[in-house]
Amino acid sequence: MLRRAAVAIASIACLFTTRDSHATPPWTERLLTLPGPIAGTVDVGGAIAHADWNLGDPPNNDGPCGACGFNGTGINVEGVLGIASRVDIGLRVGVRGFDDGLPASINEGALTDADAYARMFDQEAFYGGYTNAVYGDGAVSNPELRARVRILHVRHMFELGVEARSIFPFANGTVYTQVVGVPMALHLGRYVRFDFGAYSHFTLLQNAPILATFDLPAAFWFQVHRRVFLGPMFGFRFYSANVYGTGPANVDANLGFGVGVSLARNVDLKMQLYFPRIDDGAHWVGAGVGVGFYFDTANAYYR
Numbered sequence: 001m002l003r004r005a006a007v008a009i010a011s012i013a014c015l016f017t018t019r020d021s022h023a024t025p026p027w028t029e030r031l032l033t034l035p036g037p038i039a040g041t042v043d044v045g046g047a048i049a050h051a052d053w054n055l056g057d058p059p060n061n062d063g064p065c066g067a068c069g070f071n072g073t074g075i076n077v078e079g080v081l082g083i084a085s086r087v088d089i090g091l092r093v094g095v096r097g098f099d100d101g102l103p104a105s106i107n108e109g110a111l112t113d114a115d116a117y118a119r120m121f122d123q124e125a126f127y128g129g130y131t132n133a134v135y136g137d138g139a140v141s142n143p144e145l146r147a148r149v150r151i152l153h154v155r156h157m158f159e160l161g162v163e164a165r166s167i168f169p170f171a172n173g174t175v176y177t178q179v180v181g182v183p184m185a186l187h188l189g190r191y192v193r194f195d196f197g198a199y200s201h202f203t204l205l206q207n208a209p210i211l212a213t214f215d216l217p218a219a220f221w222f223q224v225h226r227r228v229f230l231g232p233m234f235g236f237r238f239y240s241a242n243v244y245g246t247g248p249a250n251v252d253a254n255l256g257f258g259v260g261v262s263l264a265r266n267v268d269l270k271m272q273l274y275f276p277r278i279d280d281g282a283h284w285v286g287a288g289v290g291v292g293f294y295f296d297t298a299n300a301y302y303r
Contacts, residue, residue: 024262024294027221027229028193032161032185033150034082038297045076045270045290047117049109052283072098072107074114076290088148092119094141110137113276117286120270121258123217123235124165124179124199128243128252130211134203136171143168148183159185163199177203181215193221212240219258227262233274253279266294 034040052069074097080090094115098108109115110132116125127134135141144167152160165179181199188194196218203211217235224230233256242250256274263269270290277284 024266024268026190026223026226027260028187028189028191028223031085031150031153032159032183033086033088033148034080034294035296036083036085039082039085039295041078041080041082041292041294043076043078043080043120043290043292045118045120045288047074047076047114047286047288048072049074049112049114049117049286050284051112053111070106070108070111072096072109072112072114074109074112074116074118074288076115076118076288078119086150088146090146090148092144092146094118094135096139096141107137107139109139110135110141112284112286114286115141116276117272117274117288118290120272120288120290120292121219121233123219123233123254123256124181124201124215126237126252126254126276127177127201127203128213128237128239130203130205130243133173133175133205134167134177136174138171140171142171142174146179157187159187175204175206177201191223193223195219195221209241211243214238217254221258228260230257230259232257233272251279252277266296268292268294 048071050069050071054068075095076092077095078090078092080088082088096107096109096115113126113131119125144165146163146165148161148163150159150161152158161183163181163183167177167179169176179199179201181197183195183197186194186196196216199215199217201213201215205211215235215237217233219231219233221229221231233254235254237252237254239250254274254276255278256272258270258272260268260270268291270292271288273285273287275282275285
């Protein structure tokens, strides 16, 4: 009897151990950059978003729409190549949909930044009232090329990196944008991770001064199970100009919540709800879900 019980307990333990061995490492233990010598990710996400905009022509708001609510969909596709465990190079593009039936054709997916919500846990994808000048207003967004280098890793607790992003103005009516930043991560044991940083954005507007923004993103992540993590995202963005045209709109406060689940070895499911302008209520909001696929030639995988 005791022998059978011992065999049953051992079998159950092996079952859970095997399942965990086929899961990705806990999110709180992953680093700012992919492991070396060669690793990579492919992320695909989809989202739906809402935004309230006044597109009318003052003083009578007689344009294609006055104060209206818009709903759009978006897709984000992004690939990242990691080299030598310290350098990541990535390329991203978005697809937006839902054309409105107004007298003037309006892509509601672009107007609501829907593809930004499909980019999981990346708070740098939002550009205030100048989004169309950065990413365009067509079905396909301008591409973004980014590079991140991890320059410091202290006792498996604190990480410091540098990052640069270039958004190229391929779409009509768009301008070049350069982003530089300092991402950081604080690993508080095996169950808590604090991501934070500081970023500056420089948008080269036509016939106008450079639009400069300063962004302070942050997120707390809690590993509630080896396969499951979740936590709040928050931050502030400061603009050098009033990007929304009316009212005191030089500052945005953002708030969101994310959840991730390791489905299998090298596969994650991620979900988020995000308010990029929570200081102005729920007039701008979106929800997204994405799947991340990973490969690692050394089988070290974030170790």
